[in-house]
Amino acid sequence: MVFLLAFLAFTFGTIIGSFLNVVIDRAEIKESPLKGGSYCPYCRKPLVWWELIPILSFIFLKGKCSSCKHKLSWQYPLVEAITGLFFTFVVLRFFRFSFASLYMFQNINFENILIILNFLFWFYWVAVLIVISVYDLKKYLILNEVLIPAITISFIWRLILGFLISKNSFYFLPYFSRFLGDKNFVFGYYSYFPSLFLGILFFCGVISLLAWTTKEKAMGWGDAILAFFLGIILGWPESLIALIIAFLIGGGVALILLALKKKKMKGYVPFAPFLSFGALTVMLFGDIIIEKYLALLF
Numbered sequence: 001m002v003f004l005l006a007f008l009a010f011t012f013g014t015i016i017g018s019f020l021n022v023v024i025d026r027a028e029i030k031e032s033p034l035k036g037g038s039y040c041p042y043c044r045k046p047l048v049w050w051e052l053i054p055i056l057s058f059i060f061l062k063g064k065c066s067s068c069k070h071k072l073s074w075q076y077p078l079v080e081a082i083t084g085l086f087f088t089f090v091v092l093r094f095f096r097f098s099f100a101s102l103y104m105f106q107n108i109n110f111e112n113i114l115i116i117l118n119f120l121f122w123f124y125w126v127a128v129l130i131v132i133s134v135y136d137l138k139k140y141l142i143l144n145e146v147l148i149p150a151i152t153i154s155f156i157w158r159l160i161l162g163f164l165i166s167k168n169s170f171y172f173l174p175y176f177s178r179f180l181g182d183k184n185f186v187f188g189y190y191s192y193f194p195s196l197f198l199g200i201l202f203f204c205g206v207i208s209l210l211a212w213t214t215k216e217k218a219m220g221w222g223d224a225i226l227a228f229f230l231g232i233i234l235g236w237p238e239s240l241i242a243l244i245i246a247f248l249i250g251g252g253v254a255l256i257l258l259a260l261k262k263k264k265m266k267g268y269v270p271f272a273p274f275l276s277f278g279a280l281t282v283m284l285f286g287d288i289i290i291e292k293y294l295a296l297l298f
């Protein structure tokens, strides 16, 4: 059952990933991703169904357009595969929350509907973070056209969810609304709203401070807006763990690039992929990290 769902999630993820490629490509040329079918970015030939299968088409076509033979970017299969992989992780995370997840779909009540809606938001957040990261890697820019709507929708959802949790005596939803689940106690108890606002204040505060004090050399204001979004989806203390992971991985990669002399000291390193990676790691594996950490301590 879980494996079947994971397989379906992977397939669904590659299809969404294919759409995310369209969003990224068309944002560069300021075209709507919803208008018109897909076409070759070089000769603009419309693509037919067998050229539109995620990952597999790229392999059949040996990474070339069928008509103009122009080499296609590795971005296409990579974004599809990564989206598929992260969607699979989302499903597996859902089933790690508690044994109750397996029975979730058996009876439908208000709480279950909210849990499933919140679950759909995780897919949305993964998709947004992949688009923002890939665009930052390509253009050194944060794609506000995607980020600002995502902040608005997610903030409203988190407020509604918190309000409903405080008004009802839900049993499972409080766990499902926080990424560390039942491991949250490790950092002391923070109830829903203090966690939400502390997460935003902390994450956005630290990155803004870095953008301001380094005059945008280490980090830009775009990264601060992204941090605001991550604060909304993670809350506290998840935000702290995500930031630590982002700095460790980001610092490590920067050192390797410096050693390989790929980047000069002043060269700009896009930081959105590291912030996103930190956030996704906490979202999907936060509980396992805390468990391993506790096992080290005791």
Ligand SMILES: [Zn+2]
Binding pocket: 040, 041, 042, 043, 044, 045, 065, 066, 067, 068, 069, 070
């Ligand atoms: Zn072509």
